[in-house]
Amino acid sequence: MCTPLGATMVFSGIADAVPFLHGSQGCSTYIRRYLISHFREPVDIACSNFGESSVIFGGWENLRIGLQSVIEQYHPRLIGIATTCLAETIGEDIPQMIHRLEREFSADGPILVSVSTPSYQGSHTDGFHRAVKAVVEKLAQAGPKGKHINIFSGMISPEDIRHLKDIFTDFGLEATLLPDYSDALDNGIWSQYEKNIEFGTSIESIRCCGQAQATIEFSSTGDFSTSAGETLLRRFGTPLYALPLPVGVGLSDKFFERLVALSGNTTPARYIGQRNRLIDSYVDGHKYVFGKKAVLYGPADLVAALAIFLNEIGMIPVLCAAGDHKGNLQECLREYLGTNTELITVIEDTDFASIEEKAAGLKPDIIIGDSNGYKMSRSLNVPLVRLGLPVQDRIGASRIAALGYQGTQQLFDRIVNALLEKQQDDSSVGYTHL
């Protein structure tokens, strides 16, 4: 998917903020449609609606009118402006325009944050990270150090966000999770129409990011080129802990250990219980999964974490395919998987035709990734466990969990059950217990 999609998700997860695309109408409509089909929630993304004249004379007037319309309709405190290919290519000087507009709007006008996200530069996850970084750069202020922490989780499900928030609460840690679209993109029925922008990370808490005791950033491949944590480290000396996404026991342990150190508290009993039950289920299911071959695809950070988790339960992630380009996925896996890496094919910056072609030769038992893999799953007759974005052919994409001991439990159960279901369906006998 394209870069601005990630950026708009970030802005959706900030309280009182509206995402805005500077470019053609189609970009915002397509992204809305895509996110709506995944989250099954209304998603409003405004746009400066370039016409031919904006391309020739520049988009200044459209940007100004567009922002004014948004202010009039939504009364936001922040507007997150992501550029599109079109605006970038005709050479729009957005920072300069924003500077002018901020002077033009009244003092209590919205904060304008811009992020450069031409579609031809990186993937939707890059757009996501760039937007988090842009928000932090614009808002974070210096000040006395507090006890709170920052957490930049990357693109995870609303369910995982909620779980992380519970974990911080139980550790007694005040945490700023940016972005937090767990309510904005997954909430209840409204009794009255709301503008749906009040949910998310508060602007005040983002301002305090520079005063946090530390930042945790989920980044398996350790790519800091678009890291908000790195910005805070550089500008305010906030210590940065880059951890892989906590999927599986080993990676979750790393995360919980970090929380123990930061909070000064021991791991709450609830999570010890979750960990124990997870390992117990690993034991119960080990024969079903041992040696089973999996095809993984998605953003590199997610693929890496999943591969490490599968290795932990005795499965072989025979194909690890990343849509984005980090350049070091192979290396990252070697660090965790050791010699098992020899059994693995790693491809970065790839497409589904190539993945399917490679996968066919590897005879996998299971496929783990988003709904776009369904075609491959169908033609190879291999079950697909849906995870990531988009999941548009099932209900409940927002409730898919993968993080922490509890999220891993859900994922582990789904993987094992998919394998069992396949075994049962393929069997001529059809046993009722397996």
Added chain:
Amino acid sequence: MSGILEKRKRQIHRKGGQPFDMACEKQSLAGSVSQRACVFCGSRVVLYPIADALHLIHGPVGCAAYTWDIRGALSSGPQLHRMSFTTDLREQDVIHGGEKKLYLCLKELIAYYKPQAAFVYSTCIVGVIGDDVDAVCKRVARETGLTVISVASEGFKGTKKDGYRAACNAIAQLVGTGDTSQVGPLSLNILGDFNIAGETWTIRDYYRRMGVEVVSTITGDGRVNDIRRAHGAKLNVVQCSGSMIHLAKQMQERYGIPYIHVSYFGIQDMSRALYDVAEFFKDSDVLERTRNLVREEIGRVMPELTRYGRDLQGKKAGIYTGGAFKAFSLVESLRLLGVRTTFVGSQTGSPDDYKRLEEFCDEGTIIVDDANTMELVRFAQETNIDLFIGGVKERPVAYKLGIGFCDHNHERKVSLAGFDGMLNFAREVHMSIMSPVWKLVDRRKCLAGSN
């Protein structure tokens, strides 16, 4: 109407108040969160169901990713249309130009997939960096012997409607290149049907039963070679107000083929469409067969429709569609089921469409062009509807407000055309409105309490 952006007020009309003077066919207002897409979208949706053609999107990956296998347009054979190929332009291509990449992609894909023709869609970025797409298409056509058509669909060059026009121009390049010697006198082309959930097949079968030959379905379950001989047909039957009318007009000018407008939605419009076709051919056998067909079909579906109608009496609905033409049929179909339409609008309606809608609708009905989310919500709440009919972007808004929803756009997987389509529509309206889940929704509970 307060809360409506000042610059948008002329695109909204309430029947019964002021004289009718609605603005439409305008570029969307910046920042209004319009439900429209772009020129590229218009071209892509029209050409999408041509199943044995290669569809290559020249641009960055996003434009292709968002239109990959998203429509319910079925094919009875090849499935190539469901692939969304892209030249995946990167930064270096933007700097140095994407022509070479386009050339290589076309050559590779044509060699691998062996399509019957290729469509190359230009996206915004291509319009800006100035790639000579036409020249590349011509070169590849020369080298491969395949028809390679450049679709001028740069996103910013107008509205979705301009995209329809670009698509029609692309199709027009194929029309007239095939052999028509086998085409009979009682023959027609189906224009503006996209074979969503097999709808074209249904319509085609009606024409078969009437004794009328379908030369080409152009888009729905479309085949390149059928389009090539479409100029042999004696009549173009055009559904959908915006998408195909340009092609029909072109074919009238070039080949003298007359066209009629029809709608296949709802039993009244469906019957009218078949009668209009029968009357055009002035053939008593065809007319007789048509009478029998309509009688038979209506007799078959009416009892069930009447049953649903009993439950639905007095319910209210809002409609927001892509083209306005479909809206007429919907208002009429809902009337048949006892459901009243309180607001109706479209993304791309023309002045004529809106004029006709205003004449057609009940007093007090709100008519809107190019609405945004906030407006739709406002109308839905103000008129307290039980059902919203729209596309995928409107669905979550309706659900959030505790309102039932029917998808009448091209992503749906249910056939709504023809007599059986009306039955499906009624079933869906019925389950959408009558589901007990609404009783658990606060807004509905409040309403029930106040009654």
